[in-house]
Amino acid sequence: MEQIANLAKSYCGKKDALIQVLHMSQTIYGYLPMEVQQIVADALDIPVSEVSGVVSFYSFFSTQPRGEHTIRVCLGTACYVRGGKKIVERLQELLGVNVGDTTADRKFTFEVARCIGACGLAPAMSIDDVVYKQVDPDKLEQILARYYQEGVSAS
Numbered sequence: 001m002e003q004i005a006n007l008a009k010s011y012c013g014k015k016d017a018l019i020q021v022l023h024m025s026q027t028i029y030g031y032l033p034m035e036v037q038q039i040v041a042d043a044l045d046i047p048v049s050e051v052s053g054v055v056s057f058y059s060f061f062s063t064q065p066r067g068e069h070t071i072r073v074c075l076g077t078a079c080y081v082r083g084g085k086k087i088v089e090r091l092q093e094l095l096g097v098n099v100g101d102t103t104a105d106r107k108f109t110f111e112v113a114r115c116i117g118a119c120g121l122a123p124a125m126s127i128d129d130v131v132y133k134q135v136d137p138d139k140l141e142q143i144l145a146r147y148y149q150e151g152v153s154a155s
Ligand code: FES
Pocket: 074, 075, 076, 077, 078, 079, 080, 114, 115, 116, 117, 118, 119, 120, 122, 124
């Protein structure tokens, strides 16, 4: 919190600094709860409502703790008709969380997407920058296990 306050103060009075400060704050703290938003608002000398408005507008800002890895299951048309929903259901079972949530061990944040550019090889999902194509729900456990093995490439 102190690091964020000092950082934000160094940007006080600078035009258009808010998004940059919020990015850096999220990198430091992991997410942007109201306490962090208040610190940023105080340090930049702007209303906290302005900070909250920006945080809620941009999807890359999160007010909830995020996992180390982000899983996005595609539910665009091609993936949906080829079984995207089964992937979502299996991941809900394996992770023990619903879409939009983060696992208790903070390993994964689980989200859905509209299209991740792999429609020809649907159903698809991504974990961070890695896209998995023609995903078989029975292989999901194996895929997730890779992310628990330290030092093993996720791809
Ligand atoms: S619809 Fe799923 S990748 Fe395009």
